Amino acid sequence: MPYLTAPEALADLLPDEPRFRSNQLEHWLYRTPVLDASLMTNLPGHIRERIGEALWPFSVEVDQTADGGKTRKWLFRTGDGASIETVLMGYPRRTTLCISSQAGCAMGCSFCATGQFGFERHLRAGEIVAQVAYAAASLRAAPITGVPPRVTNVVFMGMGEPLANPGGVFEAIRRMIDVMGISARAITVSTVGHVPGIYRLADTPWSVNLAVSLHAADDALRTRLVPLNERYDIGAVVEAASHYFAVKGRRISLEWALIAGTNDTEDQARKLAAIARGLAAHINVIALNPTPLSADRPPDAATIRSFMRTLRDEGANATLRDTRGQDIDAACGQLRIRSAASEQRERAQEADHATDEG
Numbered sequence: 001m002p003y004l005t006a007p008e009a010l011a012d013l014l015p016d017e018p019r020f021r022s023n024q025l026e027h028w029l030y031r032t033p034v035l036d037a038s039l040m041t042n043l044p045g046h047i048r049e050r051i052g053e054a055l056w057p058f059s060v061e062v063d064q065t066a067d068g069g070k071t072r073k074w075l076f077r078t079g080d081g082a083s084i085e086t087v088l089m090g091y092p093r094r095t096t097l098c099i100s101s102q103a104g105c106a107m108g109c110s111f112c113a114t115g116q117f118g119f120e121r122h123l124r125a126g127e128i129v130a131q132v133a134y135a136a137a138s139l140r141a142a143p144i145t146g147v148p149p150r151v152t153n154v155v156f157m158g159m160g161e162p163l164a165n166p167g168g169v170f171e172a173i174r175r176m177i178d179v180m181g182i183s184a185r186a187i188t189v190s191t192v193g194h195v196p197g198i199y200r201l202a203d204t205p206w207s208v209n210l211a212v213s214l215h216a217a218d219d220a221l222r223t224r225l226v227p228l229n230e231r232y233d234i235g236a237v238v239e240a241a242s243h244y245f246a247v248k249g250r251r252i253s254l255e256w257a258l259i260a261g262t263n264d265t266e267d268q269a270r271k272l273a274a275i276a277r278g279l280a281a282h283i284n285v286i287a288l289n290p291t292p293l294s295a296d297r298p299p300d301a302a303t304i305r306s307f308m309r310t311l312r313d314e315g316a317n318a319t320l321r322d323t324r325g326q327d328i329d330a331a332c333g334q335l336r337i338r339s340a341a342s343e344q345r346e347r348a349q350e351a352d353h354a355t356d357e358g
C-alpha cells in the first residue's frame with residue numbers, strides 16, 4: 001500500500017530496485033498522481049504491476065457529480081470497511097477539496113449526519129493524503145471546464161474532528177506541504193473546538209489556516225448543538241484561537257451553520273459579531289444542509305439576509321457561503337447515510353426474498 005508508507009520509506013517497497021526508482025514512485029504518488037499505476041510511464045512493467053495491485057488504500061464505492069460537473073463527491077471504502085467521504089468543489093480560480101480525517105466522528109454534533117453515526121476509527125496519514133492524490137489524479141484524467149486542473153486548496157471539513165486525530169492529520173499535512181508542494185496557506189484545519197488540539201497545531205511548524213466551527217455564541221445553546229462545548233466552553237475555545245492567531249499570524253475563521261429557529265436570531269448574530277471582532281476573525285455563514293436523520297432545517301431567505309445584515313451592522317466581517325452539491329448529499333456524512341440507508345434497504349429486500357423463497 002504505497003500511500004500507507006511514508007514517502008521517505010518508499011524504498012522499502014522496492015528492496016531490489018535502484019534508489020532512483022523510489023524517487024520516481026514518489027513523483028507519481030505525490031507530485032503527479034495518476035489513477036492507475038499503468039500510467040507511471042518511467043517505471044518498468046514489473047514495478048507498475050506490483051504497485052498497481054494496491055495503489056489506493058481504498059476502493060471507490062460512490063462517485064457523483066453535481067452543479068454542472070463542478071462539484072464531485074466520492075465515498076471510499078477501506079479494506080477493513082471504514083468509509084471516507086471526499087468532496088471536490090471547483091470554482092473559476094480555485095479547486096477546493098474537502099477531506100475526512102476520521103471514519104465517523106465521536107463529537108456528536110446534533111445537526112450533523114456524521115455525528116449521528118458515531119465513531120468508527122481515526123484515518124491514517126496515508127488514507128488522508130490519498131484523498132488529495134485521488135482527487136488530483138481524477139482532475140488530471142478528466143479536467144472540469146472553467147476550473148483549475150489541480151487541487152489548489154484543502155479543507156479538513158469532511159468527516160471527523162481533525163484535531164482529535166493529530167497523529168494522522170499532522171503527518172498528512174506534512175506530506176501535503178513538504179512532498180506534494182501544497183502551500184500551508186492553502187490548507188485549512190476546521191475544528192469544533194478541540195482546545196488541546198488547537199494548542200498542539202500552534203506548536204507545529206506549519207502556518208495552516210484554522211477554522212473554528214462555533215455555531216452558537218453562548219454556552220447553553222452551544223452545548224446543545226456541540227456537546228464538546230461542555231468540556232471546552234466558548235471562552236476556552238476563543239482563548240485557544242486567539243493564541244493560534246498570535247503565534248501563526250493567520251486570520252481565524254468562524255464557521256456558522258445557520259439553523260432555523262435555533263441560532264438564526266438577532267441576539268446570536270450580535271454575540272457572534274462581538275466574538276469575531278475580539279478575535280479579528282472572519283465569519284463564514286452557511287445555511288444548514290438538512291440531513292435525513294434530524295429535524296433541523298435552514299432558515300428562509302429573509303431570515304438569512306437579516307442575520308447577515310446584523311453581523312455587518314455590528315462591524316463583523318462575514319460572508320454567506322453557497323451550499324454546494326445538495327442534490328448529491330454533499331454535506332458532511334450525508335453520502336454515507338444514503339449509502340447505509342440503501343444497504344439497509346438491500347438487506348431488507350434480501351431478507352424478504354429469502355422469506356419468499358423459504
Ligand code: SF4
Nearest residue numbers: 105107109112115160
Ligand atoms: S460537525 Fe464535525 S465535529 Fe461535529 S459531529 Fe459532524 S463531523 Fe464531527
